[in-house]
Amino acid sequence: MWTVNNKANCQKYDNMDYFYDTKIFNLPKKRVYLQISSTGWDAGRILLTLYNNLTYFLSDMKKYTHAWLAMMAMKRLDMGDIPETEGTGKNPKEVQRYARSLVRWFKNYRDFVVQGAWYPDEVFSDQGSSHGAKYSIGDPNLPAPDFKKLPKTMEIYQLMKKQSPLHGKPFVIDGGNVCDRVNAMCHTIVDNFKIQFREEKGNPIGPSSTHMAMRFFILSHYLADSHMPLHCDSRKLEKVHAAIEKIWEDEVNKSYEIDKDNERFFYDPKGYPLATEKMTDLIKNVEEKIISRPFIFNWGNSKYSAWDYVSAVTESSYMLAYEMIPKGSKDMSGKEYKQTPEFERFYEYSSMLLADAVDSIARAWLHVWIRYRQWGPDKNKIIDNYTK
């Protein structure tokens, strides 16, 4: 529903240029409010704004895909292989224990995963800035920047190092602050846990655990978006972008029993999304990878922070965008894209990048959890439900 809203109730949108002189933002229940500038407006400009916003919203990873990725990260922490902790100074068994304790904590709040993982798109509406980093191919005469390392189990990273003609070549980052967003979120989650730990129970300044769980799910959204190749590509490929994300969303919808009325998955006895009989090969593949892939706890380099890690992810995503949609391609419809030779590897690439996204979410969550637990409850030897 489109309504004209008064100025006092409007929030400032991050990317003002994109929206010309109108400001738009989303509120819960998919009601979109539009503020018209006081300098006057005309029907053409309104239509253009509506069109721009719609194509932008349509071209973001979809609701149940995001929720599913967060759920799969939980499953990975629960059932994944023994962690490899090389270079972090941590004992693998201890890290494994932390992974399981995080899952135990999460399971109390998993019903909020759909809303939480969708908050950035539905409410924050910062797609213009924080859901990626936009790369273009750089001047070949300029020196190439160093490409950052990722853990060796990250499939797209390994593949791009081997096969991308853009690897080791100059690039330009035209915009997007997903690295800052993720890094800041990791810090604020730890900070809020510390506040919760320090304050008396019931003190209004102490954040609730439900709120903390939701922040983890919000973090998962930004991490997942950094793995989406077209969130890391400056080219205008809106229709293909929307088509790719629709394919993934359809696959998730087909593969799981979803309680649409309550916006959550139905669960299997272990507490994970309940599979339908029609589970697709892509989804099966990702589920298989996230259980069997060894869990590497470190960020790929002992000097890295979450910022460097996400930056490295966006480099791989940029190179993959050009593998999936070659240089010189114009925006095409989903139908046209499916007829290109590149589409033959679409499902193979998708299973790799979606499993990588799950891996990143699990890795970042676990870092945050361990940082808090070792600062507070575990340092103070507090026995609670999560100390096992």
Ligand SMILES: [Zn+2]
């Ligand atoms: Zn997004």
